[in-house]
Amino acid sequence: MQQFDVVVVGGGPAGGQCARSLAKVGRTVLLVERHKNFDINSFSSAGTPLQTLSQYDLPDSIVGSFWHKFVVVTSNQCGVWEARSPLGVVLDFAKLRSFLANDAQTQGSEVWMNARYVKHWQREGQTLVSLKRGSEEVVISTRVLVDATGPCRTVMYDKGSLKPDFLTGTGIEYLIEVEPEDYQRHADALTFFLGYKWMPKGYSWIFPMEPNQLKVGAGIINQEHQYIQHTEPLKHYIQLIIDQYMQTQTYTILDVHGSTLKYSRGLQDVYYRDNVVAIGDAVSTVNFLGGEGIRHAMQGAEIASKHIQDYLDGKTQDFKGYQTEMHQIFLHTWNLAEKFGMKKYLQDSDNIVDKVVTYLKPLSLEDVVDILFFYRFEKVSKGLPGYILRKLKFALQKLVQQTSGIFPFRKITS
Ligand SMILES: Cc1cc2nc3c(=O)[nH]c(=O)nc-3n(C[C@H](O)[C@H](O)[C@H](O)COP(=O)(O)OP(=O)(O)OC[C@H]3O[C@@H](n4cnc5c(N)ncnc54)[C@H](O)[C@@H]3O)c2cc1C
Incomplete structure (x- = not known):
């Protein structure tokens, strides 16, 4: 033996x-x-x-590829963060x-x-x-x-x-071959989709794999949501990205794979x-x-x-x-x-999910990577001053529009 x-x-x-x-x-x-x-x-x-x-x-x-860009698309928002040199890879x-x-x-x-x-x-x-x-x-x-x-x-x-009992999440991914111009649009970037339109109870993504190959996937938490009653099969959300976001008709599916993760809470x-x-x-x-x-x-x-x-x-x-x-x-x-994941995927309204993008917009890609990959959650508060400032500016603009008939001056300059 x-x-x-x-x-x-x-x-x-x-x-x-x-x-x-x-x-x-x-x-x-x-x-x-x-x-x-x-x-x-x-x-x-x-x-x-x-x-x-x-x-x-x-x-x-x-x-497979290096990335220096991060894109987050929600139902009504889109945030793009970019660095000069690569911050990560897709293996x-x-x-x-x-x-x-x-x-x-x-x-x-x-x-x-x-x-x-x-x-x-x-x-x-x-x-x-x-x-x-x-x-x-x-x-x-x-x-x-x-x-x-x-x-x-x-x-x-x-x-x-x-x-x-485990908390489970299921992910499915297509490896697709696309035209060079379609690939270029998504090369160098990790693109994530959040929110009710793209992937309720989870998120979906486009990752560049290697020249002219993209990984397009969707993952869902298998648990009840505070507001969402019904979701479609995961392949529906992958197709949604290909048809509505990428708007590509010429692609070949090279592989379909997936797995279920089982996580023990605490x-x-x-x-x-x-x-x-x-x-x-x-x-x-x-x-x-x-x-x-x-x-x-x-x-x-x-x-x-x-x-x-x-x-x-x-x-x-x-x-x-x-x-x-x-x-x-x-x-x-x-x-x-x-705790953050449970809130984001299973409790937040679509409006709150949109706000995450607005909130993180003033941060650098390095900061976003620090939060999402190195769990430095304290950095989230860095977005707060910019967020409040934008809110105030928006409220002021609205006020000026509403009162433009009353006050003699109309235009607000930033
Ligand atoms: C769709 C999806 C996308 C993901 N994307 C990312 C990502 O972008 N970045 C990231 O870092 N992580 C990602 N993950 C998570 C990551 O892949 C896993 O956390 C990681 O693979 C865990 O590694 P592991 O070695 O512990 O387990 P696994 O990778 O699951 O490996 C377990 C191995 O055990 C083998 N095995 C099982 N039973 C037996 C048996 N009886 N005898 C012999 N062999 C057996 C299996 O075949 C398998 O090869 C993703 C997961 C999924 C499902």
Whole structure:
């Protein structure tokens, strides 16, 4: 029977990074992924800030495009923020996962594609793991077992066992090929659509993937809204963007993919049980406000890897320290993001959603990125003086219009 220090189940950003990190320091690692290759279910839009590349030593070859512009379209408003140099990238999600797995392999890890986790059990101090590799059933032994199966949480929860209630969000995305002039209109920008017209109970988007290819998607929170009773299927909202916003007739759908994220409110997930450790979306590292999860999954994997090493070296007997560190880093910010997200997607009127754009308009793109990607929510108040000033100006103009017959002077100059 093959024996490993660590078996990582799931070849997403969390699992790939975890295997890569542990193999790099000389542990014997097996990374297991159920799909045959990473082109299958390449579900993520994979927008991320520029820092992700340097932080995780990722090559430019996995980058689909760079962005330096942010566009937010609501039912009645449109805000555009632009910087001089790139602030982020859209990754090719298939290439990212493939790179992580290949790098793990280069560092000495084994990688089994088309291998599905079935179950695990303890015998004589050993953890045995049963995998379906192609049509073959294989049993291996490991000292630590990692659940990196994302929203499935397949290792932590036995088949058929009761799972807690999760907040769920479903996203679908079309990868489309467009004419060069259509691509140019959306190149270099992340475009988001909010509000009742475009995507009630969620948001939709256009991301540039690579020359002449765009990702057009829509995501919804599967929960009741304070005002909205009915929504259309997600594909309706994707088509709405293509027909009404892009106004393009010549395009080819290259791929349709999607997934459902499952988020535990208040981060109540099970982080470890004996020598089984959960990482990435299996412990809700995805941020509820923006649905951004790649770099957070990788960050969580790095933290787990450190604790796994301590455990393997006999420095710790359990993974309590891992859970504590994860909560120290994520809990407060994630709770805030959850609160804002619940309000934005499930409570706000369309008018309030419009106002967000008006409110953020005076900010620089750097500020907007700081708020949305680095959760510096205190920066939101920077928009307040400009917002109040514009409101006052508007009220004054209205007053002058109404009283123009009474007062001798008519024109107001700003
Ligand atoms: C539509 C959509 C758009 C998104 N856009 C963005 C974005 O723009 N930017 C961003 O940062 N994040 C985005 N996210 C979120 C991001 O993709 C996830 O947070 C991230 O992929 C989580 O990584 P993970 O490794 O924890 O889990 P996953 O990526 O879900 O990986 C889990 C892996 O486990 C494998 N697996 C499951 N069960 C088994 C089994 N029994 N045996 C073996 N393997 C198994 C799966 O096949 C999968 O490869 C988006 C998500 C969705 C749904």
